[in-house]
Amino acid sequence: MIHQLIEKQLRLAVASIDPPVDPQSIQVVICQESQYGDYMTNSLMGIARQRKLNPRQFATEIKARLELDEYCESIDVAGAGFLNFRLKTEAIGQVLRQAIANGDSLFEKAIHPRTYVVDFSSPNVAKAMHVGHIRSTILGDCLARILKLLGHKVITDNHLGDWGTQFGKLILGWKTQLNQAQLEIDPISEMERIYKSLNAACDADPALYESAKRELANLQAGDEANLAIWKRMISLSQIQFDQIYSRLGVVFDHTLGESFYNGRLKSLVQDFTSSGLAHQHEGAVKIFFDDLPELKDHPAVIQKNDGAATYTTTDLATLEYRLQHWQPDEIIYVTDGRQQLHFKEVFTAFQRWMPGHRIKLNHVWFGSILGEDGKPFKTRSGEVVKLSELLNEAEERAQKVVAEKNPNLDQATQKEIARVVGIGAVKYADLLPNRQSDYVFSWDKMLSFNGNTAPYLLYAYTRVRSIFRKLAETGEAFESTSMPEKSRLEAPEEIKLAKHLLNFGFALQAVIADWRPNFLCNYLYDLAGFFARFWEACPVLKAEPPMRQTRLGLCALTGQVLKQGLEALGLETTDKM
RNA sequence: GCGCUCGUAGCUCAGUUGGAUAGAGCAGCGGAUUUCUAAUCCGCCGGUCGCAGGUUCGAAUCCUGCCGGGCGUACCA
Numbered sequence: 001m002i003h004q005l006i007e008k009q010l011r012l013a014v015a016s017i018d019p020p021v022d023p024q025s026i027q028v029v030i031c032q033e034s035q036y037g038d039y040m041t042n043s044l045m046g047i048a049r050q051r052k053l054n055p056r057q058f059a060t061e062i063k064a065r066l067e068l069d070e071y072c073e074s075i076d077v078a079g080a081g082f083l084n085f086r087l088k089t090e091a092i093g094q095v096l097r098q099a100i101a102n103g104d105s106l107f108e109k110a111i112h113p114r115t116y117v118v119d120f121s122s123p124n125v126a127k128a129m130h131v132g133h134i135r136s137t138i139l140g141d142c143l144a145r146i147l148k149l150l151g152h153k154v155i156t157d158n159h160l161g162d163w164g165t166q167f168g169k170l171i172l173g174w175k176t177q178l179n180q181a182q183l184e185i186d187p188i189s190e191m192e193r194i195y196k197s198l199n200a201a202c203d204a205d206p207a208l209y210e211s212a213k214r215e216l217a218n219l220q221a222g223d224e225a226n227l228a229i230w231k232r233m234i235s236l237s238q239i240q241f242d243q244i245y246s247r248l249g250v251v252f253d254h255t256l257g258e259s260f261y262n263g264r265l266k267s268l269v270q271d272f273t274s275s276g277l278a279h280q281h282e283g284a285v286k287i288f289f290d291d292l293p294e295l296k297d298h299p300a301v302i303q304k305n306d307g308a309a310t311y312t313t314t315d316l317a318t319l320e321y322r323l324q325h326w327q328p329d330e331i332i333y334v335t336d337g338r339q340q341l342h343f344k345e346v347f348t349a350f351q352r353w354m355p356g357h358r359i360k361l362n363h364v365w366f367g368s369i370l371g372e373d374g375k376p377f378k379t380r381s382g383e384v385v386k387l388s389e390l391l392n393e394a395e396e397r398a399q400k401v402v403a404e405k406n407p408n409l410d411q412a413t414q415k416e417i418a419r420v421v422g423i424g425a426v427k428y429a430d431l432l433p434n435r436q437s438d439y440v441f442s443w444d445k446m447l448s449f450n451g452n453t454a455p456y457l458l459y460a461y462t463r464v465r466s467i468f469r470k471l472a473e474t475g476e477a478f479e480s481t482s483m484p485e486k487s488r489l490e491a492p493e494e495i496k497l498a499k500h501l502l503n504f505g506f507a508l509q510a511v512i513a514d515w516r517p518n519f520l521c522n523y524l525y526d527l528a529g530f531f532a533r534f535w536e537a538c539p540v541l542k543a544e545p546p547m548r549q550t551r552l553g554l555c556a557l558t559g560q561v562l563k564q565g566l567e568a569l570g571l572e573t574t575d576k577m
Numbered sequence: 578g579c580g581c582u583c584g585u586a587g588c589u590c591a592g593u594u595g596g597a598u599a600g601a602g603c604a605g606c607g608g609a610u611u612u613c614u615a616a617u618c619c620g621c622c623g624g625u626c627g628c629a630g631g632u633u634c635g636a637a638u639c640c641u642g643c644c645g646g647g648c649g650u651a652c653c654a
Binding site: 448 | 602613617635647648650
């Protein structure tokens with residue numbers, strides 16, 4: 001991409017300076033104000049300051065050393081010492097022509113691919129997946145997709161909640177009040193029912209609570225009957241998870257739940273104790289962080305006074321397993337922001353456990369989904385919203401709109417479009433806000449055709465497809481090599497669209513730098529906007545060659561980037577809407 | 578109390594990590610369709626970026642203090 005050539009030239013120009021400059025400190029970015037240029041750097045000002053040079057004079061000297069005539073129409077020193085670059089339209093055309101001819105993507109793959117483990121979704125066995133799981137699932141899947149697109153090795157792992165105290169009550173309930181018929185019809189609801197029922201009963205009757213604890217102890221001791229029930233609950237739950245993941249298009253390489261690490265927990269506690277990293281305290285085993293102000297008052301419990309491990313223990317064992325088996329460069333944990341303290345503890349404990357290990361651990365946290373009243377998102381009756389029902393409603397609402405806007409399509413096509421649009425709308429609405437902020441869930445907003453929404457972007461894509469459909473009807477085909485050498489970008493709408501196409505890679509990089517897909521959402525929204533304006537102003541099929549070929553080329557690349565970008569977000573596309 | 582986080586247009590939110598004149602959508606007002614899908618596009622209106630200091634060429638962004646929300650602060654996950 002051209003901005004990388006500019007950056008390279010800048011680094012070269014600065015390289016001869018003594019004392020030497022860190023090349024990484026020179027960055028070329030998109031110029032926000034197009035009146036100044038297409039790209040700019042403000043890095044020279046910082047260097048000039050350090051060396052007590054006049055910033056404008058320094059920028060002027062560097063400018064003189066650049067050999068960018070082939071790509072830049074102008075290079076200007078501006079303001080306090082900015083360097084602004086305006087691209088030659090011929091150079092832009094050349095990049096686009098090559099991309100079409102070679103089938104290249106408009107972004108660069110990673111030069112040094114890394115290995116990432118992405119830990120996300122993590123629903124609980126014997127419970128319905130609900131709105132509380134969508135952000136982790138959608139965000140984690142999206143990050144995994146983008147890392148893969150950029151050429152990294154990605155391992156996705158679903159760390160199921162398949163172990164814990166709830167199984168005492170569940171097993172007791174299963175033995176005493178299971179309704180087999182209901183279990184056949186709707187296993188999740190039946191398991192939720194017996195859990196709720198036992199939970200209430202145990203609160204009222206301490207003796208019953210003791211029985212539940214005995215069932216749990218038996219399970220943990222390896223009692224065969226209890227193990228069989230537990231396994232059955234997992235497999236029934238997995239069927240439900242698979243249905244949801246299939247609808248969402250989410251795939252896991254591994255599903256290693258908490259229980260997978262049971263065998264390691266005791267010895268891990270032992271390791272921590274014997275190496276002095278953890279200490280007995282009030283009957284429990286804890287790791288203290290007296291030297292860290294934020295964790296000073298929050299020792300991590302790795303063994304409770306009843307001898308059981310905690311999720312901190314499990315997370316440490318999980319981390320160890322992943323290191324040993326997958327050798328990742330980084331692990332990404334995608335969870336609710338409320339677990340920040342927990343992950344601080346785990347990460348800090350890990351550093352002490354394996355000091356000097358160079359793995360990078362990222363807690364990618366997100367805010368809550370709120371209802372229109374600003375309180376946590378619930379159904380009208382105050383229940384948690386089940387994910388399956390949420391997706392159903394999304395498809396139903398989308399279906400109504402499709403039927404209204406495009407009644408001529410047959411039923412099956414309408415339904416398929418509604419599925420793509422409905423699921424896409426939910427995903428996009430989830431990825432669009434800054435992940436760290438809470439957002440208000442609104443059907444009307446996410447299904448609107450105006451504004452930064454999935455339907456708007458998907459519609460832009462169908463417009464591209466529509467042009468190529470029309471082209472095919474005339475018996476012509478878009479030759480991939482047919483964007484002619486003499487073709488030129490002329491209309492301002494063509495040039496703006498073309499320039500924006502060059503910046504796809506910036507958006508992908510920005511996502512990875514901060515684990516924030518909303519940068520890609522915003523890029524695609526801008527792209528769809530530039531394309532819409534191009535569409536209004538620049539007839540494609542009615543244009544004369546070579547302009548016609550140029551415009552077809554722009555359409556082809558816009559379609560390509562929209563599709564790649566939407567798929568990177570986890571959205572499917574459709575040719576008609 | 579302590580910790581994390583947020584406060585930007587009437588509403589819902591962006592703002593690529595310190596850049597140039599703070600942007601969208603909705604709502605409100607006004608335009609555009611013999612046309613490749615108008616599920617669209619264009620224009621107008623709308624701001625003391627919570628408040629007060631500080632850092633510097635330059636602050637919505639960084640530091641301090643205050644005000645106001647949310648969350649966390651379990652031997653739950």
